[in-house]
Amino acid sequence: MTSNISDTIVSVGVDDPDARLFENQYALPHGMSYNSYALLGEGGDDIVVLDSVEAGSGEQWIRQIEEATGGKAPRWLVAHHAEPDHTANIVAALKRWPGCTLVASQKCLDMISNFYPAFDFSGRTRAVKEGDILDAGTHRLRFIAAPMIHWPEVMMSYDETEKVLFSADGFGRFGSLQYDPVHWVDEARRYYCNIVGKYGPMVQSLLKKVSGLEIRYIAPLHGPVLKAPVDRELDLYNRWSTYTPETRGVMVAYASIYGNTAVCALRLAEMLRERGCGEVYTADLTVGEPSEAVGRAFRYGTIVLCAPTYDAGVYPAMKNFLSRLVSKGIRNRRIALVQNGSWAPVAASVMRKMLEDQPGMEFLDPVVTIRSSMKESDLAELGRLADAVTT
Structure with a gap:
């Protein structure tokens, strides 16, 4: 044409x-x-x-x-x-x-x-x-x-x-x-x-x-x-x-095997919206286009990563996402971590290790751990993480 x-x-x-x-x-x-x-x-x-x-x-x-x-x-x-x-x-x-x-x-x-x-x-x-x-x-x-x-x-x-x-x-x-x-x-x-x-x-x-x-x-x-x-x-x-966030907001990226981690991630997203965190974007890494998730990570200043432990590591959909972020040079972001594990949860430490050598990364406390599914007793810790993200 x-x-x-x-x-x-x-x-x-x-x-x-x-x-x-x-x-x-x-x-x-x-x-x-x-x-x-x-x-x-x-x-x-x-x-x-x-x-x-x-x-x-x-x-x-x-x-x-x-x-x-x-x-x-x-x-x-x-x-x-x-x-x-x-x-x-x-x-x-x-x-x-x-x-x-x-x-x-x-x-x-x-x-x-x-x-x-x-x-x-x-x-x-x-x-x-x-x-x-x-x-x-x-x-x-x-x-x-x-x-x-x-x-x-x-x-x-x-x-x-x-x-x-x-x-x-x-x-x-x-x-x-x-x-x-x-x-x-x-x-x-x-x-x-x-x-x-x-x-x-x-x-x-x-x-x-x-x-x-x-x-x-x-x-x-x-x-x-x-x-x-x-x-x-x-x-x-x-x-x-310059890896400068484009707008005020948070990306909640999650990968879930049976839906339990997704429930936790979406509840956290609700808490962030209630606290006025600006745009809150949720990305299901198991079904979405990976390049779209990478692009969104460049848009926001804070990224919440929610994933289950898998093979003594982190679930593959999350591992692939983080590998892509590192290969594209992501930096200057605040990172919050939520992990799930029915036994020996290690996903959070693996996710942190994948990102910690990137310049300008700030890791927020607390790291939230859920055991198999989110329970009422997990909500207080999830709320503390939402407060840390909002600060």
Whole structure:
């Protein structure tokens, strides 16, 4: 599908509302978009295409480019990022347009050669680095190194003419372009925390680089183009990349085998609401999408973890959740622990051990232990934990 961002910038990417997994692991209830952009000019100006699309949509992508350009072949094909969902059709494009040159960082060019070794790229590439300019006439692209957002070769580019930041995977969002853009924040958070979350310091470095730019649009490789003012989106990226809670509230994450731990977790959530803890979000880790739970953990400043002991450890659904949080760099959170065990309960100590090496973690007292099921005698201790969370 094509749409005009401006008189000389056309979106030529593809939208897949039926996509169900991203990276073959993250659920896509609203599909996915794979964005590409054509920069047009006047007269003898060079045409620039920014990025390719996923493997199954190459013919549609090339057809849309040629419709946008009136059949004129692009002079430059920029690859901001080597991942195959953005480079799978580069070889087809270079074969179709013999006069087209592939522009990317040297690391990106090396990766592309490794992904597509059957094609001879010699004489068809131009390596760029931080600060380099691609002057296409109407459009002047200045390149911005963005390593580890979320691969090491990534570059972004800034169109000095139209004031557009082409942000690669940065500022992306799960969901097809048909998905309501009003919901950008939730799916953008889930995307950021699971795809980029580990690399907060690198995102901070990027934000400093772009802080002085006049930005009319942010054009990512996934999700909608963001229009000025983009202060909200920049502020959210600053919060997420510094692991700063987004809002006042508590996440109660629980995993339960027979429902007894769930009863305790939900009763604690009621106590927290009664005490005015702000938003109280409950997540059943045994049935929900894991990436959604990870995203929510980045939103709130306090996380309550409720799980039974299992195999002298912690129940697998909770263990998986905590492993994901650690791998995404979670830090600066207050943690409350509730464990269940019919004998020898150890879930709380295991959960704490999984998180205690993360920077800025504060563990609250008391640790609540229930034996098999919650009883009236457990409510006082649960109330004390609710008080500690509220403080």
